[in-house]
Amino acid sequence: MKMTKIYEGSHQWIMFGRDEGKPGNIVDTNQYVVRTANRCLLLDPGGAELFAPMMAAVLHHAPVDQITDLFASHQDPDVISSLGLWDQALTNAKLHAPAIWEGFLRHYSCESIEYVPIPDNGGTIKLESVELQIIPAHYLHSSGNFHVYDPQAKILMSGDVGAAIEGPDSPVFVDNFAAHVEKMRYWHQRWMPSNQAKRVWIERVRNLDIDILAPQHGRMFKGDDVKRFLDWFDALQVGIAV
Amino acid sequence: MTNQTKSQFIAVASITSELSAVMVVAKEISLAAANAKAIAFRAGDKAKGFQPITDFINELAKETIELVTNINIYALVLYRLTVDEFQKTAAYNKFELAAKMAEGAVYAKSMQEPVDHARLSMQDCQRQFKRDVSQLLGQLEAVMHHARAARVIAANSRIEASQAGEYLQSLQAVAESVDKAAHTIHDNVQRCRIALSIYRNS
Ligand SMILES: [Fe+2]
Ligand SMILES: [Fe+2]
Numbered sequence: 398m399k400m401t402k403i404y405e406g407s408h409q410w411i412m413f414g415r416d417e418g419k420p421g422n423i424v425d426t427n428q429y430v431v432r433t434a435n436r437c438l439l440l441d442p443g444g445a446e447l448f449a450p451m452m453a454a455v456l457h458h459a460p461v462d463q464i465t466d467l468f469a470s471h472q473d474p475d476v477i478s479s480l481g482l483w484d485q486a487l488t489n490a491k492l493h494a495p496a497i498w499e500g501f502l503r504h505y506s507c508e509s510i511e512y513v514p515i516p517d518n519g520g521t522i523k524l525e526s527v528e529l530q531i532i533p534a535h536y537l538h539s540s541g542n543f544h545v546y547d548p549q550a551k552i553l554m555s556g557d558v559g560a561a562i563e564g565p566d567s568p569v570f571v572d573n574f575a576a577h578v579e580k581m582r583y584w585h586q587r588w589m590p591s592n593q594a595k596r597v598w599i600e601r602v603r604n605l606d607i608d609i610l611a612p613q614h615g616r617m618f619k620g621d622d623v624k625r626f627l628d629w630f631d632a633l634q635v636g637i638a639v
Numbered sequence: 640m641t642n643q644t645k646s647q648f649i650a651v652a653s654i655t656s657e658l659s660a661v662m663v664v665a666k667e668i669s670l671a672a673a674n675a676k677a678i679a680f681r682a683g684d685k686a687k688g689f690q691p692i693t694d695f696i697n698e699l700a701k702e703t704i705e706l707v708t709n710i711n712i713y714a715l716v717l718y719r720l721t722v723d724e725f726q727k728t729a730a731y732n733k734f735e736l737a738a739k740m741a742e743g744a745v746y747a748k749s750m751q752e753p754v755d756h757a758r759l760s761m762q763d764c765q766r767q768f769k770r771d772v773s774q775l776l777g778q779l780e781a782v783m784h785h786a787r788a789a790r791v792i793a794a795n796s797r798i799e800a801s802q803a804g805e806y807l808q809s810l811q812a813v814a815e816s817v818d819k820a821a822h823t824i825h826d827n828v829q830r831c832r833i834a835l836s837i838y839r840n841s
Contacts, residue, residue: 452740456747
């Protein structure tokens with residue numbers, strides 16, 4: 398599992414991904430960790446297959462008992478089918494996840510972890526002195542969907558928005574936006590169901606000061622590429638399967 | 640899933656299917672008993688010895704149904720335990736793998752506690768399963784006992800039936816059906832016991 402520190406300040410952001418040991422037939426994912434002095438938040442911790450490499454990778458940054466919070470942007474298996482395993486490994490942890498998915502996500506087993514339901518209008522996650530904003534992203538692509546924004550690090554973890562399917566050796570940042578567009582087009586057109594939801598999200602996100610847009614698949618966008626992505630996404634017609 | 644887990648799942652599932660057949664047959668016995676009672680009543684003095692036997696058959700069928708109902712509840716508990724054990728074992732294996740992959744990481748040692756905890760709860764499950772299997776085997780033994788008793792009664796019924804004059808044939812048919820049913824119960828329960836006996840607490 399490749400680890401890349403993407404923010405270092407009063408706290409840290411680390412991106413995990415490009416796992417060489419991953420079976421070829423499951424989709425590659427990026428996991429993000431926010432590390433404060435004594436706590437650790439895992440954003441979209443990944444599928445059950447990814448649990449062991451992910452746990453091993455996190456142990457380079459934090460001991461098990463300091464993994465106190467998990468966040469699931471939505472209910473998909475590539476996002477959170479590892480829940481049952483985290484549930485058994487962690488004591489005193491919380492799962493921040495969409496309220497409407499609670500009864501569904503509990504199928505993955507959630508016995509010791511406390512489910513903290515996120516209402517439709519979002520909320521915050523407090524990690525010691527760091528306050529992260531939970532940004533609604535409903536219907537992008539899931540009916541109950543959230544992103545996480547860190548105003549201090551200026552990072553927006555954007556779930557499946559901005560995603561692309563990439564090879565295991567690809568760089569973690571977009572380096573040629575024009576070339577990258579082709580890897581994203583079909584994904585967004587096919588997975589994102591609603592032009593209206595897209596418009597509302599873009600309006601909301603344009604008001605945020607973002608240095609890094611960090612999707613759950615593919616590469617992150619940095620600096621001007623963030624605005625390029627928003628403009629490109631704004632002009633794209635989605636929901637093409639019907 | 641390992642072969643051992645697979646066969647454990649199959650063993651537990653087979654109890655329920657064998658027992659549902661036992662239930663059907665036990666109900667047949669109960670029906671045969673009611674039938675026999677009616678015939679014995681009509682036969683009057685000629686079937687005097689047969690009357691208490693029909694009550695006995697009926698009682699036996701009722702008890703068997705009750706036992707099997709209880710065993711089915713138990714089998715469900717056993718099934719849940721099997722699922723639980725499967726999940727705990729999977730978790731333990733993943734935790735061990737994570738600990739191995741974390742070798743050299745600053746906080747690798749902190750994985751030891753989850754690994755130990757997972758091992759203990761997996762072993763707890765295995766012990767509980769063995770304990771419950773032993774108890775279930777005991778209950779199945781009780782059903783076998785009932786089936787054996789039913790066969791003895793069927794033999795007695797035949798003797799009594801031979802003195803019932805024109806009712807001989809219909810009473811003999813009752814005895815036959817009780818005997819056949821008891822045989823089926825015996826065989827089915829025996830199969831359950833064999834499937835489970837390898838998991839018994841030794
Ligand atoms: Fe998804
Ligand atoms: Fe995804």
